[in-house]
Amino acid sequence: MRIHADQEKCCGAGSCVLAAPDVFDQREEDGIVVVLDAEPPAALHDAVREAAAICPAAAISVSD
Amino acid sequence: MTTAERTAPLDAPDAPDALAVPAARAPGCPFDPAPGVARAVHEEPVTRATLWDGSACWLVTRHQDVRQVLGDQRFSADAHLPGFPFLTAGGREILSGGTTFIRQDDPEHARLRRMLTADFMVKKVEAMRPEVQRLADELIDRMTDGRTSADLVTDFALPLPSLVICLLLGVPYEDHGYFQERSRILLSLRSTAEEVRTAQLELVAYLTRLAESKRERPDDGIVSRLVARGELSFAEIATMGRLLLVAGHETTANMTALSTLALLRNPDQLARLRAEPSLVKGAVEELLRYLTIVHNGVPRVATEDVEVGGRTIRAGEGVLCTINTANRDEDVFPGGEALDVTRDARRHVAFGFGVHQCLGQPLARVELQIAVETLIRRLPGLRLDIPFEDVAFRSDMAIYGVHSLPVAW
Numbered sequence: 148m149r150i151h152a153d154q155e156k157c158c159g160a161g162s163c164v165l166a167a168p169d170v171f172d173q174r175e176e177d178g179i180v181v182v183l184d185a186e187p188p189a190a191l192h193d194a195v196r197e198a199a200a201i202c203p204a205a206a207i208s209v210s211d
Numbered sequence: 212m213t214t215a216e217r218t219a220p221l222d223a224p225d226a227p228d229a230l231a232v233p234a235a236r237a238p239g240c241p242f243d244p245a246p247g248v249a250r251a252v253h254e255e256p257v258t259r260a261t262l263w264d265g266s267a268c269w270l271v272t273r274h275q276d277v278r279q280v281l282g283d284q285r286f287s288a289d290a291h292l293p294g295f296p297f298l299t300a301g302g303r304e305i306l307s308g309g310t311t312f313i314r315q316d317d318p319e320h321a322r323l324r325r326m327l328t329a330d331f332m333v334k335k336v337e338a339m340r341p342e343v344q345r346l347a348d349e350l351i352d353r354m355t356d357g358r359t360s361a362d363l364v365t366d367f368a369l370p371l372p373s374l375v376i377c378l379l380l381g382v383p384y385e386d387h388g389y390f391q392e393r394s395r396i397l398l399s400l401r402s403t404a405e406e407v408r409t410a411q412l413e414l415v416a417y418l419t420r421l422a423e424s425k426r427e428r429p430d431d432g433i434v435s436r437l438v439a440r441g442e443l444s445f446a447e448i449a450t451m452g453r454l455l456l457v458a459g460h461e462t463t464a465n466m467t468a469l470s471t472l473a474l475l476r477n478p479d480q481l482a483r484l485r486a487e488p489s490l491v492k493g494a495v496e497e498l499l500r501y502l503t504i505v506h507n508g509v510p511r512v513a514t515e516d517v518e519v520g521g522r523t524i525r526a527g528e529g530v531l532c533t534i535n536t537a538n539r540d541e542d543v544f545p546g547g548e549a550l551d552v553t554r555d556a557r558r559h560v561a562f563g564f565g566v567h568q569c570l571g572q573p574l575a576r577v578e579l580q581i582a583v584e585t586l587i588r589r590l591p592g593l594r595l596d597i598p599f600e601d602v603a604f605r606s607d608m609a610i611y612g613v614h615s616l617p618v619a620w
Contacts (some may be wrong), residue, residue, distance in 0.1 A: 158566040160323070161573045166557065178328030201557060203568035205282055205522030 148192050149210050152180045157208035163202055167194035171207075180206060230260045230270065232531060233298060233400065233507045233606075242473060242502060243548065244535040248272060252536050268296040268529035269522075270298065270508065274540035274560065276520040277532040281565035286511035286530060288567055290314040295512040296529030298609070299400045301407035308411030309450035313567055320566065323451065323553040324389045326440065327570060330379065330433050338574040339375070343578060346374050347585040355589075360596050360619040366465035367586070368616070369460070373577050377458030379574075380452060381432020382421060390414060394457045398609040400507075411453070418449035418456070455571075462504065463575050465605065465612025467582045470498040472602065472616060473550055474583075475595050476616055480552045485587055494552035495579045500559035501550045503535035506611040534560045590620045 150170065151162075159178035163171035170191055172181045187195055199207040234245035243249065251258045255272040271280050280286050289295070290306055291314075297303045306314070310476040312323040329335065347367075354366040361367075373391065377384040396402050396410040418434070422445045433455065437448045443584060451544065474481040484490055513524045538559045539547045561595030563570035569575065586593060595602075596617040603614040 156566075158324065158568065159332065160562075160568045161331070161333040162568075164333040165573070166578075173328075173332040173334065174403070176329055177325050178332035178529075179325075197557065203282070203564050204563075204566050 148187060148189075150182050150185050150187070150195060151210075152182050153206045153208075154179050156204045158182065158204045158206075160203050163198035163207060165199035166201060167191060170195055171198060196202045227540040230258060231270075232260045232262060232270065233349075236604075236606065241602070242469075242476075242550075244503075244506070244533065244539060249536055249539065250534055251484055252540060257522040257524075260298055263299055264297075266296070266529075268373075268531055269519075269524055271519060271530055271532045272536040273520060274537040274558075276544045277534055277537040277560055278533050278564045281509065281531055281560070281563060281567070283348050283517065284317065284566070285515045285517050287316050287511060287514050288314055288320070288511060289316055290529075292512050292514070294527040294529045296510045296531055298507050298510075299402075300404045301397075301400070301402040304404045304407035304411065305397070306416050307408045309446065311450055311454040313454065317566060320375060324566075324570060326437065326442070327433065327451075329453075331570050331572075331574055333573045336577050339574075340581065342378075343371075343581050344585070345374055347371055347581050349584060351589045355620070360617065363618045364464065364468050364613065365472060365615070368471070368582070369464040371467065371582055371593055372463035373460055375458060375574070379433055379459075380455055381425065381430045382418075382452070382456060386417070389417065390456055391460060394460050394476060395608075397457055398461055399607060401607050414453045414456070414546060415446070415449045418452040420449045422452070422505075451512060458569075458571060459574075461584075461608075461610045461612070462571075463578045465504050465597060465610050466499065466502065466575070466579055469502050469504060469612045470495075470579070470583060471586060471593070471618070472595070472613060473502060475593070476599065477550050480550055481587075483552055484583075485591070488584060488587065490552055491580050491584045491587075492576075493555070495576060495583060496556040496559060497550065497552055497554050498583075499561035499580070500538045500544065500547075500554075500556040502557075502611070503538045503561045504611040505561070505563070505609075506535050507531070507609065508533045513580045534563065564595045592620045594619055 157180040170184050170187050172183050174181055199209050230247050234248050237246050252272045258270050260270045312320045350367050354361045373387050393410040393414045396406050422434055422438055425438045429435045434452050511530045513526050513528050515526050517524050562572045596619040605612045
């Protein structure tokens with residue numbers, strides 16, 4: 148799995164951090180998404196898919 | 212006031228046109244969406260509705276369609292555009308207090324919102340837990356001191372988020388009577404245009420004075436930091452402050468009170484939570500889904516022809532996304548008419564969807580988790596102190612909930 152997060156689209160709602168805190172974080176200065184692990188282990192794939200599904204700005208995409 | 216300025220007859224039971232909005236809930240079912248709107252999910256998920264002034268708009272009722280509309284920037288949040296649906300005459304007057312980013316589109320919306328995103332990011336808000344917990348415990352201490360009954364709204368549910376948003380903004384809590392009253396006028400569907408205009412101007416004037424005072428005596432609140440940033444005028448800071456102040460007040464307050472009532476009405480669910488407090492985080496998501504206090508639909512206007520749920524919405528036509536029906540959509544939440552604190556409810560759209568999704572949601576979550584957990588832990592004998600039938604629900608307000616909640620313990 149490879150994750151791409153579009154920082155231009157991100158609206159800083161923080162849903163991804165709540166869904167997958169080991170994979171996503173927010174920039175200190177403006178709360179915009181930061182990917183901590185762009186190729187997370189299989190155990191986190193479900194949480195990442197959930198984060199992508201609930202992202203209000205459709206800023207997170209995932210490829211296998 | 213002319214007849215056209217009056218608000219819709221909100222209490223009219225079984226109005227002949229079921230899809231006049233705002234629609235009345237069924238008697239005895241205060242937690243469920245209005246029956247006519249709820250039926251539309253199955254029968255005609257994208258359907259026509261009539262507003263208070265006789266104008267028409269579209270209602271979008273299903274989960275997938277609500278997400279589509281709110282996630283598509285061809286649906287504008289700009290309330291100045293012709294066709295934008297207002298729920299009341301007062302609703303239009305919201306614009307008199309200056310335009311806020313919730314009624315603007317990108318790129319201006321994103322520019323203004325990003326001035327605030329750092330203040331509401333998950334890590335920042337999580338760090339506030341000990342402070343929010345301290346405030347919650349103090350309120351319970353005061354509420355239970357020598358008493359066995361109280362109004363949960365005035366003694367706990369409202370002061371908790373009020374104290375927190377005042378702290379965050381740098382607004383003196385001593386003034387809470389002033390802005391809570393004006394906040395109530397802004398959110399009442401019964402307020403006249405004139406009342407809304409006056410309340411807006413008073414709040415903005417209050418916050419303009421406050422912003423000016425921060426130039427002399429800066430603190431680490433949001434208002435002060437916006438002043439120091441130097442990108443916005445005092446009037447613009449006041450407008451943004453008003454949005455945060457009003458949004459921070461009644462939303463969490465009503466979610467807290469209504470959640471308490473919903474749990475008292477579902478004793479098996481309450482018992483489950485008491486037995487397993489680790490369920491509280493998930494239970495708060497489920498309560499957000501089940502109760503959805505933004506109950507009258509989120510307004511947008513199409514800027515191009517767009518197909519939604521098999522219907523074509525034309526450029527210039529207004530849309531209301533009824534997120535309370537989306538959150539009961541059986542395709543996403545099987546058995547969704549029931550409150551189930553063990554459900555995975557994370558896909559709810561109670562905070563909206565799209566780039567306008569609630570900025571304060573991490574804060575709302577922390578406040579609600581602490582409020583629910585504290586009430587359960589501190590008041591094991593909590594019960595409703597009046598007959599359920601006598602509870603006054605807020606059908607007349609933009610944010611649903613209860614006007615008061617007499618409880619005993």
